[in-house]
Amino acid sequence: MSAQQPNKIPVQQVDLNAEKKRVHPRFVTGFYQNIRVITMYALLAAFLILPWLRYNGRQAIWFDVPSQHYYIFGLTFLTQDFYFIAAFAIISAFTLFMVTVYAGRVWCGYACPQTIWTHLYQYVEKWVIGDRNKRIKFDKSPMSATKVFKRFLIYFIWFVLSVITAATFVSYVAGTDFMYGSWQMIGFVPFPDWPTWVWVSMFIFTFATYANAGYMREQMCVQICPYGRFQSVMFDKDTLIVSYDYERGEPRGPRKKGTNPEHLGDCIECTMCVQVCPTGIDIRDGLQVACIQCAACVDACNEIMDKVGYPRGLIRYTTERQLVENEPSRVFRPRLFAYLAVLTLLCGGLLYTLIGRVPLEIDIRRDRNQLSSINREGMIENSYIVKLTNKTQDEHTYRITLEPQDGLSLQLRFNDVPLLAGESFDMPVSIYGDPDVVASGQTPIVLTVTSEDGKYKVSKQNVFTTQGQ
Ligand code: SF4
Ligand code: SF4
Incomplete structure (x- = not known):
């Protein structure tokens, strides 16, 4: 039926x-x-x-x-x-x-991590006490030395697992070299020499893992x-x-x-x-x-x-x-x-x-204090800060050039900027304009940054101004 x-x-x-x-x-x-x-x-x-x-x-x-x-x-x-x-x-x-x-x-x-960690923590209980019936019986049993010991053992293993979880999490941010490479001896005990934010993160992640997988x-x-x-x-x-x-x-x-x-x-x-x-x-x-x-x-x-x-x-x-x-x-x-x-x-x-x-970033900022000035030779000068960031994983040397335009010339403090992988540098740049050639007002300019091997090249626009003299 x-x-x-x-x-x-x-x-x-x-x-x-x-x-x-x-x-x-x-x-x-x-x-x-x-x-x-x-x-x-x-x-x-x-x-x-x-x-x-x-x-x-x-x-x-x-x-x-x-x-x-x-x-x-x-x-x-x-x-x-x-x-x-x-x-x-x-x-x-x-x-x-x-x-x-x-x-x-x-x-x-x-x-889901919640499922995985809960399974792991439940498995610890099973390993220490036994399968379902034994665990239910264990929960109801009166307090004894064995019960205290087994409970302590479970909590201890949970704690170790929580610390390992937290340390792994924080390693993705702090880096394993830093996490496990910076230790100091306090007496005879090696102790991690971490900044406060690492300790706080370790505490939060340990607590969250223990509470979620052990109790919640x-x-x-x-x-x-x-x-x-x-x-x-x-x-x-x-x-x-x-x-x-x-x-x-x-x-x-x-x-x-x-x-x-x-x-x-x-x-x-x-x-x-x-x-x-x-x-x-x-x-x-x-x-x-x-x-x-x-x-x-x-x-x-x-x-x-x-x-x-x-x-x-x-x-x-x-x-x-x-x-x-x-x-x-x-x-x-x-x-x-x-x-x-x-x-x-x-x-x-x-x-x-x-x-x-392109793993190269440039950002051009104008000198806000003075739009332009006249130098001793009577040329109009505009100042900029070109921020270069090497987003590759290797060291590169970069060169800044100005797209040719009548009456405009570029002056750099250094011709080449060597940058390590991931490094940034603020490069002061001046552009000079011949007042007899450059039109008054604003003239669009293009600055180009090229790596030494020509593999990476990025251009960015800005303006040259004759105002503010
Ligand atoms: S496992 Fe559940 S659904 Fe299957 S026979 Fe037993 S009680 Fe019924
Ligand atoms: S064991 Fe429970 S959670 Fe898993 S599928 Fe069955 S009812 Fe859903």
Whole structure:
């Protein structure tokens, strides 16, 4: 016997006032959990290893905020290149929207740092105490020396993991050389010789990691994370979701092994799907904000179905169209194409700008105190400051030239400006105008900066003025 499938997958609202119980998920293995664990630990490893990579003798990914230089392998960005970061953030957001429309909360279940760190911290509890039942029993047990020791051990490992996380985070900004190279001895104890901002960052990140992964856990997803809330707007009938097959499973109920009573559906009410859920919900209640779509319940239920000899997939990845309307899901749909089109445009634009970008920046500022003056030879003089920034990862020597114009000549304090990678220099520049040749008022001028090998060349316009004499 099977129950009538509701004409819509029920949506369970969050009860923000409900009593918060500590969730002790049972660890489960299976197809999706294997993918999930591999993905999570690969991302974790990437996070830990990336700051140690070197490129051209420098940290390959380094957001050097104090000097306002940001390095990503061969690219150097300055604060004025902020639009690249903004473009990258917009592209990331659009990618997330597109993935959500197609595959639901795959980000939450497989790649979100909150999920990864929570899994890691829960794994520590499992390692020290044991799986779910032992952890629940341990929580309820009276205080004893063993309990204190195990609790202390868990907190200590969590703390070490939080410090490693914080140190890695800060390494992306302070640089690994600085983070791990500046130590001093206090007595016999080596102590990092960090400035205040590094200590403050370390404290904030350690605290945030410990609190989020150790205590907040699923509450972050349910109460704080905005993505969990607004994604319901992005879902459509063809979005991939983890769902319980109500029609097949109901009425649920226990039964004797090897039997398949007529009056019951396939759910044997073993509660295994609830026990493995890292957010402590029951997927059989319908779609919920707390469901991060990790598919642990899919693997757990499949295992049970194998044991009782029923077909797999009572809980499965499906779509509302498939489950409720019994129709095949549509992979290609207008919404997806719209996201894809915007994404292609954005990525194309960013790539085009990155490829065409000259890693040399010039900025011309006029001497504001005096627009122009007359020198001893009777020539009109305009003064400027040309700020040169070498945005390459090598040392270069630059030369400034003036686009030839009748009556105008350039005078430089130095002919060549050698600049180290990422270095800037304010170069005083004077342009002289012959009053008999140069038209009165403002004359457009063009200054060009060229690297010694001619590889990098940037021109900028300004004006020569005869006013203010
Ligand atoms: S794991 Fe499957 S059979 Fe067991 S309670 Fe959940 S849905 Fe029912
Ligand atoms: S209900 Fe299932 S998919 Fe959702 S969070 Fe719980 S275990 Fe993961």
